[in-house]
Amino acid sequence: xxxxxxxxxxxxxxxxxxxxxxxxxxxxxxxxxxxxxxxxxxxxxxxxxxxxxxxxxxxxxxxxxxxxxxxxxxxxxxxxxxxxxxxxxxxxxxxxxxxxxxxxxxxxxxxxxxxxxxxxxxxxxxxxxxxxxxxxxxxxxxxxxxxxxxxxxxxxxxxxxxxxxxxxxxxxxxxxxxxxxxxxxxxxxxxxxxxxxxxxxxxxxxxxxxxxxxxxxxxxxxxxxxxxxxxxxxxxxxxxxxxxxxxxxxxxxxxxxxx
Numbered sequence: 466x467x468x469x470x471x472x473x474x475x476x477x478x479x480x481x482x483x484x485x486x487x488x489x490x491x492x493x494x495x496x497x498x499x500x501x502x503x504x505x506x507x508x509x510x511x512x513x514x515x516x517x518x519x520x521x522x523x524x525x526x527x528x529x530x531x532x533x534x535x536x537x538x539x540x541x542x543x544x545x546x547x548x549x550x551x552x553x554x555x556x557x558x559x560x561x562x563x564x565x566x567x568x569x570x571x572x573x574x575x576x577x578x579x580x581x582x583x584x585x586x587x588x589x590x591x592x593x594x595x596x597x598x599x600x601x602x603x604x605x606x607x608x609x610x611x612x613x614x615x616x617x618x619x620x621x622x623x624x625x626x627x628x629x630x631x632x633x634x635x636x637x638x639x640x641x642x643x644x645x646x647x648x649x650x651x652x653x654x655x656x657x658x659x660x661x662x663x664x665x666x667x668x669x670x671x672x673x674x675x676x677x678x679x680x681x682x683x684x685x686x687x688x689x690x691x692x693x694x695x696x697x698x699x700x701x702x703x704x705x706x707x708x709x710x711x712x713x714x715x716x717x718x719x720x721x722x723x724x
Contacts, residue, residue: 483541516576
């Protein structure tokens with residue numbers, strides 16, 4: 466059986482989110498205030514945001530008074546972030562040139578799975594100041610079963626050739642990202658590795674959820690016809706539930722401090 470590519474090897478998908486940067490910024494959820502407080506309570510001033518995208522994480526950190534530099538491989542996303550008064554350099558993190566700069570905190574929200582964890586961990590240790598923190602975090606969520614089922618069936622039918630496989634109705638768990646964190650925080654350069662969990666909820670109308678779906682990796686590189694086929698099926702499932710629903714979110718944070 467052939468080995469499936471790792472997410473960081475799917476460069477065309479990793480760099481596809483800028484196809485509609487405005488929608489991405491509008492529809493993608495923000496991060497829990499408790500998580501942002503957790504990252505900033507020790508007082509870091511200089512922050513590097515890896516895979517900054519449209520700057521969702523960066524703006525939340527700026528609101529806490531932090532100076533943030535973003536690194537983003539997609540020029541379209543970077544340009545949107547710049548219009549939000551963010552400083553962004555275009556590169557993959559592995560190839561990015563820090564030019565001697567070092568940082569108190571490195572963040573990667575919904576982005577580290579697009580980075581080679583071993584190379585990325587080495588690079589992070591190079592650009593962090595002693596005692597600095599690398600923070601990796603992701604949203605985990607699943608809509609109600611009928612809506613998740615409608616998406617999975619419609620996506621498989623519309624995009625059978627996709628390398629992204631829908632995981633059925635089983636909700637993802639924080640454990641899913643632990644191997645990636647473990648590969649990153651290897652060697653004697655890291656200590657005090659920790660995991661934090663944040664549980665929260667978000668209410669979606671039909672239109673809001675259908676606005677979110679095209680920003681996800683499975684639908685950023687399909688044809689308009691394929692995308693509309695999926696959205697029509699999911700919209701019908703939401704209509705069957707009264708036109709709105711509550712989505713349960715878990716945000717998982719992994720941190721480690723540089724020696």
